[in-house]
Amino acid sequence: MLRKAVSVSAAGIANTHILPSELLRAIDTGLASPPYYDPQLLRAALQPAPLLGDDDALELAHHLTPREDDVLRRIVRGEPTSHMADQMGVSVSTVRSHVQNVLGKLGVNSRLAAIAFAINYGIDTVREKHPQLS
Numbered sequence: 001m002l003r004k005a006v007s008v009s010a011a012g013i014a015n016t017h018i019l020p021s022e023l024l025r026a027i028d029t030g031l032a033s034p035p036y037y038d039p040q041l042l043r044a045a046l047q048p049a050p051l052l053g054d055d056d057a058l059e060l061a062h063h064l065t066p067r068e069d070d071v072l073r074r075i076v077r078g079e080p081t082s083h084m085a086d087q088m089g090v091s092v093s094t095v096r097s098h099v100q101n102v103l104g105k106l107g108v109n110s111r112l113a114a115i116a117f118a119i120n121y122g123i124d125t126v127r128e129k130h131p132q133l134s
Helices: 002-007 020-032 039-046 054-062 066-077 081-088 092-106 111-121 123-129
Strands: none
Touching: 039 111, 054 092, 054 111, 054 123, 066 081, 066 092, 066 111, 081 092, 092 111, 111 123
């Protein structure tokens, strides 16, 4: 179900077995800045290998170029490839190459896994916390 939601660019998906206040927060987050993917659902859906330590994950993120970092942020936001290409002023094939580079450097094999990786390790804020990487 999670893969289907991502493939159709859903505004998000949340676990309904949580407190009503948490569900409302998830809905508000999904509406304000889609997509919202419940971190617990991502972890369960992907059944990752033993989790990396934060330092190891940060080390992988250090290998992303600024352009690849931008692509990862767009993947997390759920942007389709054609939209990325238009916004970045490059061809669709160039975006696909950047996506493949991101997946390879993070050691994942799908956009969904890249989203889970970024959420699990807070990679979306790496460049803000470490501006020397920009």
